[in-house]
Amino acid sequence: MFRKLEPSTREVSILVSGQRVEVPANANLACALLAAGVQLTRVSPVSGAPRLPYCMMGVCFDCLATIDGIPNRQTCLESVREGMIVEIQDGKAQYMHEASLGDYE
Numbered sequence: 001m002f003r004k005l006e007p008s009t010r011e012v013s014i015l016v017s018g019q020r021v022e023v024p025a026n027a028n029l030a031c032a033l034l035a036a037g038v039q040l041t042r043v044s045p046v047s048g049a050p051r052l053p054y055c056m057m058g059v060c061f062d063c064l065a066t067i068d069g070i071p072n073r074q075t076c077l078e079s080v081r082e083g084m085i086v087e088i089q090d091g092k093a094q095y096m097h098e099a100s101l102g103d104y105e
């Protein structure tokens, strides 16, 4: 579906939902995920619908994913780094302080 305009000079390895994927170094992460054929970056907490990057400029929030353990990161505003770990965000993100409050409720 996507075609590179010019060949990558260097590729790096990242993990996407546990799968090793080779992507161009310093590429926009959302572009790299789309080019790699990733089918979703998050699942809507409202409808349960799968979502993919849409606006590519930080407005729609359809590209949210967990990056290196931090949820709600906009993949369209991130650059690829060697060893980056990207996880699909399934529904509403739970932050650490929310998780710890659960012990006291």
Ligand code: FES
Pocket: 030, 052, 053, 054, 055, 056, 057, 058, 059, 060, 061, 062, 063, 064, 074, 075, 076, 077
């Ligand atoms: S693709 Fe719209 S905010 Fe990232």
